[in-house]
Amino acid sequence: KAGVTQTPRYLIKTRGQQVTLSCSPISGHRSVSWYQQTPGQGLQFLFEYFSETQRNKGNFPGRFSGRQFSNSRSEMNVSTLELGDSALYLCASSMDRVETQYFGPGTRLLVL
Amino acid sequence: DAKTTQPPSMDCAEGRAANLPCNHSTISGNEYVYWYRQIHSQGPQYIIHGLKNNETNEMASLIITEDRKSSTLILPHATLRDTAVYYCIVRVAFTGGGNKLTFGTGTQLKVEL
Numbered sequence: 001k002a003g004v005t006q007t008p009r010y011l012i013k014t015r016g017q018q019v020t021l022s023c024s025p026i027s028g029h030r031s032v033s034w035y036q037q038t039p040g041q042g043l044q045f046l047f048e049y050f051s052e053t054q055r056n057k058g059n060f061p062g063r064f065s066g067r068q069f070s071n072s073r074s075e076m077n078v079s080t081l082e083l084g085d086s087a088l089y090l091c092a093s094s095m096d097r098v099e100t101q102y103f104g105p106g107t108r109l110l111v112l
Numbered sequence: 113d114a115k116t117t118q119p120p121s122m123d124c125a126e127g128r129a130a131n132l133p134c135n136h137s138t139i140s141g142n143e144y145v146y147w148y149r150q151i152h153s154q155g156p157q158y159i160i161h162g163l164k165n166n167e168t169n170e171m172a173s174l175i176i177t178e179d180r181k182s183s184t185l186i187l188p189h190a191t192l193r194d195t196a197v198y199y200c201i202v203r204v205a206f207t208g209g210g211n212k213l214t215f216g217t218g219t220q221l222k223v224e225l
Contacts, residue, residue: 031211043156092213100161103148
């Protein structure tokens, strides 16, 4: 079975721009969660989607948003980028909301 | 989710067993213990999880104390490729609890020749 895939793998943007990251979960998995990893804050939960609905949200500003499609693929969007948004963004999928999460390779975002 | 405490770093000789401890003294009866590892700049890799009983898979063994307040991840024959940050996480085991992993700072395991 193919693992979780994330695109793009690397991205460079400038302050004020917006960015959209994509995540394709493992086939059959319906829950997708997003995490941000920075050297200062570590790995932090952003939000979770299940059945196209956001089920859980971490402590991030409204500039961070996401959505999930009927095929369980998910996107996250960051608007009005700030330097501090430079991070590794990780997507994880699980079969349902109580099963083990499996992570993708991440998208490394650099904001200049 | 319960808080976990892990040593910041550990060293292990290649071929020897690596025993990584984790304290989760405030764990609830409905919370699992999960272990993930992250090799530099890659996505975290799932290793193993358990509720009450000891567990073993092809990667590792998980020993959970009877009172469930601590656990140990055992890599039986560590190799250089096991060098990574290891995260011990507790998470609720029911749907209403939400599907969220709370990562701490983990243990940096360094396997040396």
